[in-house]
Structures are given as structure tokens and as C-alpha cells.
Amino acid sequence: MNRFVLLVYFFFPAIGSFSQSLDIIRGPYLNSVSSTSAVIRWRTEKPTDSKVSFSTNRIKVERASVVSEAELKTDHELTISGLSPATKYFYSVGAITAKPKMYEDQFLVTAPPVGSTSPLRIWALGDFGDGSKNQLNCRDAIIKETIDQRPDAWLWLGDNAYNIGLDEEYQRHVFRVYQESFFKNTNLYPSPGNHDYGKAKRNPTDVSYFKIFTMPKDGEAGGIPSGSESYYAVDFGNVHLISLDSQGELDGGFRIYDTLSKQIAWLKKDLAANKLPWTIVYFHHPPYTKGSHDSDRENELVKIRENLLTILERFKVDLVLTGHSHVYERTHPLRGHYGEANTFDPIKHVVEKKDSPNNYRVGKEGQGVIYIVSGSGGQVGGQAEGYPLRAATYYNTTVGGSLLMDFNDNRLDAKWICADGQVRDRFSITKEK
Secondary structure, eight states, X not given: OHHHHHHHHHHOTTOGGGGTOTTEEEEEEEESOOSSOXXXXXXXXXXXXXXXXXXXXXXXXXXXXXXXXXXXXXXXXXXXXXXXXXXXXXXXXXXXTSXXXXXXXXXXXXXXXXXXXXXXXXXXXXXXXXXXXXXXXXXXXXXXXTSSSOOSEEEEOSOOSTTTOOHHHHIIIIIHHHIIIIITTSXXXXXXXXXXXXXXXXXXXXXXXXXXXXXXXXXXXXXXXXSOTTSEEEEETTEEEEEOOSSOOBTTTBOTTOTTSHHHHHHHHHHHHOOOSEEEEEOSSOSSOBSSSBTTTOHHHHHXXXXXXXXXXXXXXXXXXXXXXXXXXXXXXXXXXXXXXXXXXXXXXXXXXXXXXXXXXXXXXXXXXXXXXXXXXXXXXXXXXTOSOTTEEEEESSSOEEEEEEEETTEEEEEEEETTSOEEEEEEEEEOO
């Protein structure tokens, strides 16, 4: 018996739920967290019924609230609701007959009330799940950087599991890597990339990504209900998050650049309804890059730039975050630049006011959109013809990293945390009241 337990631990070194149940082989992990509800998921080796116990008091377990389901299954998914905003809840998962036990590092913190100006920390990670040393170093750098203030929300920019987004690749390169440090206590809001679609190419109906994660398609986390797990919105305090699907052929074969598609019709409606001061849109394929991909030569990137960006500009989106290109690139605040890289003219296309370099001040008229490629969370490197991108104010193709954003009322401070722990890029935006 002891030998068996040791073997299990060896093959699942980063799954810390064995203290909870030896049968749990994935998770628990948090999806669709809002200010009043959350989805908790986990996987067991054998089919069991499901129970989540949760409480603001970790010690008095007998007073915990309970949600359960009698159906026997291996992939468990329960929604807990009636929660208070901006509140920490400890939780335990297992079978209905199991005695719950709360752990200090296993908790969820609900989103702040919509419109709240309390400080927020959002982490964006792209192109990461490849099992590389760079992936581990990028993870460890963020752990160290955020030891005193953990991320409130975790955004994925696609290509989350290499090489073709298989369930076992998610297990090996994603869950085992981030389970103890992030999955069990960090609110995850993902988007898919081409590697997540894998052999399915562009058809979302048979993609592991959509089976593993639960997205807030019914508007339960804010915004207009999308009716699709491919794209959705989240209101997190005073930040409006929009996740799009730039890989899938959706709703009868439409891509993200097909502006008459359901995805883009929803996007326009959601942006028009949004009243929050900060808006971040994120998806996988970048409209501007000269890294391992070339936005002048790849048709889907060209079409995104030509067709989608006018919509984002019209609604004064603050940041567009992407991956795909395994580099880091940050543009000036741009407006009206839809041509190839060599057509960029700072006099025509940069719309900004600066207190100092990389410190932007935005009035009621707004500024241009800042586009960031942060696709080196695991994969790293590459330079296309014409590198560096002329519209970029900072770029790096040799070091991996991920983006950390701190919102404090009307101010955003962002920094790129590299795999070696260094901060190689930072900028701020202050919105005039």
C-alpha cells in the first residue's frame, strides 16, 4: 500500500489535493467567479457523487454551507451562490459522505461589487503550457512578485496547453504546474488559441478546452450574456473584461474578423452597454506583431487589424491583450492604423498625452488603444522580417515573461515580469475625473 501511494505522488507531484482525497487527480480549480457566485471543478480517478463545503470561517467546519450532487461522475462541477462580494471563502471538495476539511491556502475571493474602486491585481499569461524551463521560471517569478498581494484575476491569452490541447497535455503541462500555486485559489478567466483547438482546427465542439473549463456565458459574471463559452464578459470591480475566440469558426463558420458574426454582434452590444471606466479585451491572435508571427504576412492577423480594430477604437477600449507570437511587444496608444507595419506614422496614428515616458494621462476624449502581445509565458523567441514593430514602444524577443496589472481607482500600473524576476517594461495610465 505504501508503495502505491508513493507512485501516485510521483506521477502527480503538483496536485496537492491528496491531503483532501487520494481519489482527486485534478483540481480543485475556480471558474466563472463573480461577486456572488463561483463554479468549483475537480476530477476524481473513479466516479463519485459531489460535494462542496464552503465558509468564511475555516475552523468551524460544522457551520459550513454545502452544495451537492448525487450523480456519479469523474469530472465534478458545482456552482456555489448567494455569496457576498469581495469576501474570502474557504472550501472543501469531495464525496457527499466525506468529512470536509478546510485548508488555509484553498479558498476563493469573490469579485468586488460592480463599480468598486478598490485595488485590483490582474495577471495575464499567454502561450505557456509547454513544460519548458521558461514556463516554470515565469511561474516562479510571478509567485515571488505577488507574494504579498496575490492576483485577483488570472487571464489566459490562448495556447494554454501544447502541443494540440489534449486533456492529458492540460494535465501534464498546466494543472501539475499551477495547481498548488494558483488553481485552487485564483479566479481564472481563459481564452483559447490555435494549439488549444489542436486537431479540431477551428471546430469548438470537440475541444478539450471547452470540456475542462466553465465560462460565464449567461452574464452571471457581468456584461451582456453571450450564450457561448467561446466569448464572454466579466465585471471585476471597475474593470470590464472581454474574452474573445480568435481561432474558432463559430455560429456557422464565422471568424473573429467577420464583423457580421454573432460574436462581433455580441461584442458591439456588450461594449455599448458597458459603463465601467476600464475595458480590457483579450484574445489569441495579435493585430500587430513582428515576433514569431508576422501581422503583415498572415492573413488572419491582417483581417483582424483591418476589420476588428475600428470597433475597439469606437468604444474606447483601453488595452488589447494577445499572445500567439512568442514575444513581448507593447504599442503606443494607437488609433487609425490598419495597414502594414511600414505605414505607421506616429503623427497620424498615436493618440496620447504623457506626463512622462510610458506614463499616460487620459481625459474624457480618451486616447488610442494600447496593444500588448504577451506570448512568452512558456514558448519564447522569434523575429519576423521587419522586426522590430514600428508601432511598438517596447519589445523583447529573447526573454519570457507575463503581464501584471494593478488597478487603483482611476490609475493603472502595469509591468512585465520576466522569467528571471526582472521587470523590463512598465507603464501607467491615469484617467482624469
